[in-house]
Amino acid sequence: MVVEIEGVPLHLAHPDEIPVNWVGQEEVMRQLLAAWLVVDPQDLPMNPRLIGKPGVGKTTLAYAAAKRLSREVYIMQATVDTRPEDLIVTPVIEGEGRLRYVASPVVTAMLRGGIAIVDEGNRMSEKSWASLAPLLDTRRYVESIVAGIKIKAHPLFRLVATMNDDASTFDLPEYIHSRLQPQILIDFPEREEEYQILHENLPFGDEQILRYVTDFLQQAHMADERYTVRDGINVARFCMKLRATARDPAGGQGAMRTAIIQTLGEEALRYVPRL
Numbered sequence: 465m466v467v468e469i470e471g472v473p474l475h476l477a478h479p480d481e482i483p484v485n486w487v488g489q490e491e492v493m494r495q496l497l498a499a500w501l502v503v504d505p506q507d508l509p510m511n512p513r514l515i516g517k518p519g520v521g522k523t524t525l526a527y528a529a530a531k532r533l534s535r536e537v538y539i540m541q542a543t544v545d546t547r548p549e550d551l552i553v554t555p556v557i558e559g560e561g562r563l564r565y566v567a568s569p570v571v572t573a574m575l576r577g578g579i580a581i582v583d584e585g586n587r588m589s590e591k592s593w594a595s596l597a598p599l600l601d602t603r604r605y606v607e608s609i610v611a612g613i614k615i616k617a618h619p620l621f622r623l624v625a626t627m628n629d630d631a632s633t634f635d636l637p638e639y640i641h642s643r644l645q646p647q648i649l650i651d652f653p654e655r656e657e658e659y660q661i662l663h664e665n666l667p668f669g670d671e672q673i674l675r676y677v678t679d680f681l682q683q684a685h686m687a688d689e690r691y692t693v694r695d696g697i698n699v700a701r702f703c704m705k706l707r708a709t710a711r712d713p714a715g716g717q718g719a720m721r722t723a724i725i726q727t728l729g730e731e732a733l734r735y736v737p738r739l
Contacts, residue, residue, distance in 0.1 A: 470613045477572040479536040486528035488657030496529045500622045513625040516650035519692030522626035526581045536578035538569035542588040548595035553608040577620035585625035593640045600643035652685045683735040
């Protein structure tokens with residue numbers, strides 16, 4: 465799709481379609497939807513940031529919340545190499561002496577009235593975040609230096625940033641933190657919720673394997689280990705594949721042990737109750 469802004473044609477990104485479903489932890493879902501709510505004609509939506517360990521479901525929560533509002537979702541994957549123009553408009557050479565201007569997922573969401581997810585936002589530098597500063601306050605616009613245009617956000621546009629709680633990230637300056645509010649913390653799920661998440665992602669999974677992996681994850685959580693349900697999904701999936709190729713598929717303990725070691729390392733065996 466192409467739209468024209470101040471005489472400049474912009475090629476828009478495609479929305480992301482992900483087969484996910486948010487299970488449990490309805491309180492954080494309520495908080496995210498509340499942050500996006502507009503309660504008065506003079507009110508503005510907030511730009512929340514979701515904080516948690518890698519793999520706890522921050523992106524899944526953001527996507528599921530957007531889908532509850534029946535909105536298009538555009539995911540911008542942030543990295544240490546993300547440049548300001550990557551967040552707004554990128555020029556692409558097209559033919560002899562011609563440029564095509566391509567809108568980022570964020571700008572596409574702005575124009576379409578969709579929801580933008582800036583994923584792993586604290587891997588991105590201050591310089592890149594600074595280019596979004598006018599969008600995150602009452603001005604609600606961005607400026608593209610390369611295209612020479614100002615782009616205003618649709619009233620229905622919403623933004624959320626996910627941020628990992630680990631050491632491999634940037635410390636964002638206060639003027640960005642104050643624009644990315646509220647901060648919504650996502651913790652490890654409770655036992656039954658964790659099982660339901662495993663079952664949602666592996667509906668074909670063996671009940672015994674899923675329960676075993678749930679017990680393993682809960683033991684790790686109690687020790688403040690960083691293993692997440694994403695790790696559990698990988699362990700369970702690999703275990704099922706190993707059992708499917710074994711001469712004796714019923715001998716599941718050996719397959720589980722191998723799956724845990726190959727996925728998380730031997731140190732993870734300390735949280736396995738009966739191997």
